[in-house]
Amino acid sequence: MGSLSDKNYLNEFPGIWSWLTTLDHKRIGLMYLGAVMFFFLVGGIMALLMRLELFAPGGQIFSGDGYNQVLTYHGAIMVFMVIIPGIPAVLGNFFLPIQIGAKDVAFPKLNLASWYVFMSGALLAVTTFFTTKIDTGWTFYTPYSIRTQTAVVTMVLAVFIMGMSSILTGLNFIVTVHKLRAPGMTMFRIPLFVWAIYSTAIIQVLATPILGITVLLLAAEKILGIGVFDPKLGGDPVLFQHFFWFYSHPAVYIMILPAMGIISELIATFSRKTIFGYTAIAFSSIGIAAVSFFVWGHHMFVSGQSEFAGVVFSFITMLVGVPTAIKMFNWLATLYRGSISFEAPMLYALGFLFLFAIGGVTGIMLASIGLDVAFHDTYFVVAHFHYVMVGGTLMALMGGIYYWLPKMFGKMYNELWAQISFVFIFIGFNVTFFPQFILGEKGMPRRYFDYVIPYESLNRVSTVGSWLIAIGFVISLIVIIQSLRKGAKAPANPWGGKTLEWTVTSPPPHHNFDVEPVITAGPYEYR
Amino acid sequence: MNSDVTQIAQQVNSLYDFLLITSGIACAILIFGMIYFAVKYKRKTNNDKTPYISHNSFLEFLWSFIPLVIFMIVFAWGWIIYHEMRKFPKDSLEVHVTAKQWQWDFTYKSGKTSANEFYVPVNKPVKLIMTSMDVIHSFYIPSMKIKQDVVPGRYSALGFKAEKLGEFYVFCTEFCGTAHSAMMAKLKVVSQADYEKWLQETDEGLSMAQLGAKYYNEKGCVACHSLDGSKRVGPSWKGLFGMKDHEMEGGEKLIADENYIRTSILNSQDKIVKGYGPRSAMPAYQGQLNEKEVAALIEYIKELK
Numbered sequence: 001m002g003s004l005s006d007k008n009y010l011n012e013f014p015g016i017w018s019w020l021t022t023l024d025h026k027r028i029g030l031m032y033l034g035a036v037m038f039f040f041l042v043g044g045i046m047a048l049l050m051r052l053e054l055f056a057p058g059g060q061i062f063s064g065d066g067y068n069q070v071l072t073y074h075g076a077i078m079v080f081m082v083i084i085p086g087i088p089a090v091l092g093n094f095f096l097p098i099q100i101g102a103k104d105v106a107f108p109k110l111n112l113a114s115w116y117v118f119m120s121g122a123l124l125a126v127t128t129f130f131t132t133k134i135d136t137g138w139t140f141y142t143p144y145s146i147r148t149q150t151a152v153v154t155m156v157l158a159v160f161i162m163g164m165s166s167i168l169t170g171l172n173f174i175v176t177v178h179k180l181r182a183p184g185m186t187m188f189r190i191p192l193f194v195w196a197i198y199s200t201a202i203i204q205v206l207a208t209p210i211l212g213i214t215v216l217l218l219a220a221e222k223i224l225g226i227g228v229f230d231p232k233l234g235g236d237p238v239l240f241q242h243f244f245w246f247y248s249h250p251a252v253y254i255m256i257l258p259a260m261g262i263i264s265e266l267i268a269t270f271s272r273k274t275i276f277g278y279t280a281i282a283f284s285s286i287g288i289a290a291v292s293f294f295v296w297g298h299h300m301f302v303s304g305q306s307e308f309a310g311v312v313f314s315f316i317t318m319l320v321g322v323p324t325a326i327k328m329f330n331w332l333a334t335l336y337r338g339s340i341s342f343e344a345p346m347l348y349a350l351g352f353l354f355l356f357a358i359g360g361v362t363g364i365m366l367a368s369i370g371l372d373v374a375f376h377d378t379y380f381v382v383a384h385f386h387y388v389m390v391g392g393t394l395m396a397l398m399g400g401i402y403y404w405l406p407k408m409f410g411k412m413y414n415e416l417w418a419q420i421s422f423v424f425i426f427i428g429f430n431v432t433f434f435p436q437f438i439l440g441e442k443g444m445p446r447r448y449f450d451y452v453i454p455y456e457s458l459n460r461v462s463t464v465g466s467w468l469i470a471i472g473f474v475i476s477l478i479v480i481i482q483s484l485r486k487g488a489k490a491p492a493n494p495w496g497g498k499t500l501e502w503t504v505t506s507p508p509p510h511h512n513f514d515v516e517p518v519i520t521a522g523p524y525e526y527r
Numbered sequence: 528m529n530s531d532v533t534q535i536a537q538q539v540n541s542l543y544d545f546l547l548i549t550s551g552i553a554c555a556i557l558i559f560g561m562i563y564f565a566v567k568y569k570r571k572t573n574n575d576k577t578p579y580i581s582h583n584s585f586l587e588f589l590w591s592f593i594p595l596v597i598f599m600i601v602f603a604w605g606w607i608i609y610h611e612m613r614k615f616p617k618d619s620l621e622v623h624v625t626a627k628q629w630q631w632d633f634t635y636k637s638g639k640t641s642a643n644e645f646y647v648p649v650n651k652p653v654k655l656i657m658t659s660m661d662v663i664h665s666f667y668i669p670s671m672k673i674k675q676d677v678v679p680g681r682y683s684a685l686g687f688k689a690e691k692l693g694e695f696y697v698f699c700t701e702f703c704g705t706a707h708s709a710m711m712a713k714l715k716v717v718s719q720a721d722y723e724k725w726l727q728e729t730d731e732g733l734s735m736a737q738l739g740a741k742y743y744n745e746k747g748c749v750a751c752h753s754l755d756g757s758k759r760v761g762p763s764w765k766g767l768f769g770m771k772d773h774e775m776e777g778g779e780k781l782i783a784d785e786n787y788i789r790t791s792i793l794n795s796q797d798k799i800v801k802g803y804g805p806r807s808a809m810p811a812y813q814g815q816l817n818e819k820e821v822a823a824l825i826e827y828i829k830e831l832k
Contacts, residue, residue: 144662231680273577318598329590335564339575361550370608374672377700443669445700448708
């Protein structure tokens with residue numbers, strides 16, 4: 001036993017049981033981290049298998065059904081078990097309370113419960129893999145999902161349960177931000193990461209119940225034949241798409257807003273400069289969250305919805321572009337006259353700006369209704385959302401993990417190898433997904449197990465790129481493991497950050513702060 | 528894939544070109560700006576002082592307003608094109624399209640039917656009136672830059688006017704299961720004379736095997752069975768007939784004779800070739816095909832040495 005000052009949240013209570021029953025937001029964050037990393041590995045292997053299948057036309061390693069199952073699991077795992085919980089439940093859980101000067105989240109027991117709820121949902125989802133599997137795509141479109149013999153009911157129940165966990169987490173964060181800020185921590189002094197997680201939490205609480213009801217209706221349709229979605233029983237299959245996207249479009253912002261929050265932190269810290277346009281960025285987060293509820297129809301321009309509806313949705317979608325553009329330019333302006341250094345987290349942040357710029361402008365292309373009719377359900381869309389979800393969210397998550405790794409574990413990582421892994425992931429990502437824009441423009445539909453010859457060469461390039469990404473992530477995994485095993489001891493503030501988490505020891509003590517902090521200035525006071 | 532087949536495709540391409548240019552400029556500003564700042568303001572010493580710049584209303588107005596204007600242009604332009612796409616002239620040639628897993632059926636007003644292949648005359652507006660028998664499909668003509676979902680229980684419509692002769696792919700772009708990626712059709716744009724000739728065509732004078740080749744396309748066999756030995760959803764038909772020691776799931780070996788092929792077509796779950804089980808993806812064609820059609824298919828398979 002060391003002296004009292006050696007104690008931190010990792011070693012204060014020993015044993016596996018202390019982890020399984022912990023109410024500490026930091027430990028719960030790490031438990032989410034373990035789960036998310038595991039599912040990312042599984043979903044990533046599936047992506048590699050899909051790319052391998054698409055290396056050449058015709059069947060390579062899968063049957064048509066086998067490929068459809070793998071694409072479904074890849075999508076469902078990456079969306080529901082990696083990207084949605086990724087930043088809020090891992091880094092949000094860990095850093096939101098510390099960044100606002102709180103000892104914990106508002107409802108610590110609820111926080112632990114939401115981890116267990118998430119894990120039960122995830123495990124239930126995994127069980128389908130060992131039964132009849134599922135082959136509907138992560139979108140569960142009716143009436144295909146009603147007719148298929150695969151384990152749709154189990155899977156949508158799993159999604160329901162994981163959605164419940166998402167609601168609980170969101171609720172917890174909203175209350176925490178409103179009620180537990182330290183003295184002097186006004187709403188306009190909270191870090192932008194907190195603003196982002198807060199905006200996300202609002203969407204989680206308001207949108208996820210719709211998903212819950214939708215998947216329950218689908219399960220009821222399958223088991224009882226209630227005739228809501230099944231055209232044979234007088235139902236409307238397109239209604240399902242409306243319900244589904246009413247959640248799943250806001251969910252896209254559940255995925256990207258927290259990433260934007262991380263980028264604000266990284267750019268400010270590694271430029272040693274006050275963030276440009278704090279208020280604009282904060283309100284952009286809220287603005288995006290609000291507008292996100294009224295754009296779902298842009299997934300359905302060719303579904304048969306009326307021309308009027310299509311045009312309105314196209315218009316509102318364009319409006320989301322404005323706050324997004326504001327954020328991009330504000331980050332750029334933050335770099336101006338900064339003191340910029342290029343450790344791995346900053347490389348990921350700059351990588352994010354690069355890739356998200358491309359993801360953003362292609363999003364505008366897809367929002368233009370005449371062009372979307374051509375590009376809908378082609379590889380152009382696949383490329384676009386990978387640029388946003390992987391180039392955006394995942395790059396930010398990686399940057400965030402490297403940024404906060406010293407704080408979370410009290411260990412430094414190997415900078416050189418972390419940078420090498422970034423280079424592989426960044427280049428590999430572009431090699432994989434840029435050709436997919438061209439494929440989509442040339443008309444290759446998505447969810448195709450086989451394709452005609454003109455699409456072959458670009459598919460080859462894309463598959464080779466996927467191997468580069470894999471190498472990058474394997475290197476990163478080794479870097480992280482090595483850092484945990486024998487990384488140098490991390491100082492309290494290795495990057496010169498100004499937010500509250502950098503004022504406490506690495507790793508932080510169990511109750512975060514030995515003395516309750518009193519806040520007298522904004523979050524990025526570099527002057 | 529040439530894409531100046533229709534006016535609409537040209538318009539879509541113009542909008543896309545405009546977007547490529549504006550997007551290119553926007554990305555260049557962001558990416559080169561980022562690189563320029565990163566190089567210029569690289570950290571020199573650990574004690575660098577940075578200025579405190581909280582915001583700049585004028586700049587912020589500019590980079591909100593200019594994107595908004597561009598977005599509105601793109602929105603309006605997209606709307607105009609979409610409105611054009613949704614116009615169906617009164618003199619349109621109407622063709623009924625029925626989608627099913629995994630085949631496109633076409634029915635003309637004359638009663639002429641075809642499957643996975645349809646003809647239209649050049650320079651004539653065409654309106655496809657589409658529905659599905661099972662799940663949602665989507666009718667996509669990449670060279671014409673148009674698509675429309677095909678939904679069971681209702682009709683949807685797609686219109687185009689081809690201005691060039693040629694053969695064009697039709698893909699299914701709404702995920703529909705096992706052979707989704709094989710659910711293709713060919714659109715043949717021909718002269719008015721050739722179109723009328725095709726409308727008159729009947730099966731008279733075709734040999735059994737020629738008929739079989741026709742059914743191979745029309746009945747949807749083409750989606751899963753190749754003719755060149757390559758493996759698709761189902762085994763290839765090349766060299767199938769007369770194959771000895773043809774191994775089934777469960778180890779049974781048999782000779783691929785007329786009765787075997789007949790069983791495989793009509794009750795596809797009875798005999799499943801090794802590697803394609805445990806359940807066959809193939810629907811049973813019992814009641815779907817008549818004796819003549821089955822016989823023609825068998826005669827066709829015999830010729831695929």
